[in-house]
Amino acid sequence: MAQAFLSNRVVTPHGTRPAVLLVEDGRIRAICQRSEIPFDAIIHDCGNDAILPGLVDTHVHINQPGRTEWEGFRTATRAAAAGGYTTLVDMPLNCLPETTTVAALEAKRQSAQGECFVDWAPWGGAVADNQQHILQLARAGVRGYKCFLIYPGCDGFTMINQQQLEAALPAIAESGLPLLVHAELAGPIDQAAATLANADWRRYSTYLASRPDETELQAIRLMIRLCRQYKFRLHIVHLSTALALDDLRAARAEGLPITVETCPHYLHFAAEDIPDGATLLKCAPPIRSHANREALWQALAAGDIDMVVTDHSPCPPEMKRADTGRFDLAWGGIASLSLALSIVHTECARRGHSLDHLVRWMSSAPASLAGLSGHAGGLEAGREASFVIFDTEGHFDVSRGDLHYRHPISAYMGETLQGRAKSTWLHGELIYTRTAASPFPATPHGREIALS
Ligand SMILES: [Zn+2]
Secondary structure, three states, X not given: OOEEEEEEEEEEOOEEEEEEEEEEOOEEEEEEOHHHOOOOOEEEEOOOOEEEEOEEEEEEOOOOOOOOOOOOHHHHHHHHHHOXXXXXXXXXXXXXXXXXXXXXHHHHHHHHOOOOOOEEEEOEEOOOOOHHHXXXXXXXXXXXXXXXXXXXXXXXXXXXXXXXHHHHHHHXXXXXOEEEEEOOOHHHHHHHHHHOOOOOOOOHHXXXXXXXXXXXXXXXXXXXXXXXXXXXXXXEOOOOOHHHHHHHHHHHHOOOXXXXXXXXXXXXXXXXXXXXXXXXXXXXXXXXXXXXXXXXXHHHHHOOOOEEOOOEOOOOHHHHOOOOOOOOOOOOOOOOOOOHHHHHHHHHHHHOOOHHHHHHHHHHHXXXXXXXOOOOOOOOOOOEOOEEEEEEEEEEEOOHHHOOOOOOOOOOOOOEEEEEEEEEEEOOEEEEEOOOOXXXXXXXXXXXXXXX
């Protein structure tokens, strides 16, 4: 039987307007007028709550198999559903084995079986020594490759040097899939370390000085040169420094196939406000200045940054080293799957950006990056009915009950945010209800998105 979702603000690829989202057999049958609702349809009147396409997060560290005690499919996808996400793309590291071979990919699939409240797809890894696996991984269903130009913070997933990368790039270009690059080079970090020998590592300013803008800038310049030479799709993950925007803009103007993401924490926090010892805010590259944050917002508005994804990367609480407050000892990573929509919406509301912008940055652009546009990223007839009912007005103070991922600690605890998901729907079925005693279904029915 059809279900009709009525709202004054349905966010479609053609703009936001009053409409009815008509859902049948798990798909969007039509976006239509009230007069076109079938007489026997079940009516959901959402009033002024907006209907957005399910958000797509292409930067999530699920860590299963192998480090499920950090974060697993069940807990990450539960947090995703609560945050209005209906599709996640999993990063190939911090799990064991790392997703750098087809066998490892199969182990990941096995472990995800029956555990996912939302849909998911895998990234593969491009590491020091897996060049011969690149095309096999593509055929087996990865959506692209992630690489690190610097030590990734965790043994097992090796960084790739320029020579090793150049050995992999012909296969990556042939695959037609994007290469996602953690763009930091060690040179400027090593130089900075020499000046920080006796620094106080409880201070945020020490951590910030240890990873200067130049670290990202040099890596991005190297990757632009390689993109020009090898003609592969280049994607810069978690851009932090606004100083790289000129180079990226020029490279894109030249026609190079480059996309760029940034993350909620770079758009919400600023270095000047981070207290010493606040290691929950450690991530790499680091959160930079107020002025840098505003430049990132301008770049989003101008289209020079394409998308906002979370880089959800949790760990057991003790690894954040609250005992010492030392930034050099703490694990780097900020978890935000359940909050990102509220965080970005809060900042959009302050700056006058519309829901159409937000949906482009958090749903359509990431879907396109991962080759998922036929499945997610826009409310259109014929697509799967995966969407979120979003109350844009309510304010709330972040508390443990809002988190839903494995370890309920957060850099955002106590922050006041505006707007949050009321309910989330996957293939036409309810997967999250904020006010329900049991917010999630008893049985997860998310699935891996098959290659089309
Ligand atoms: Zn990451």
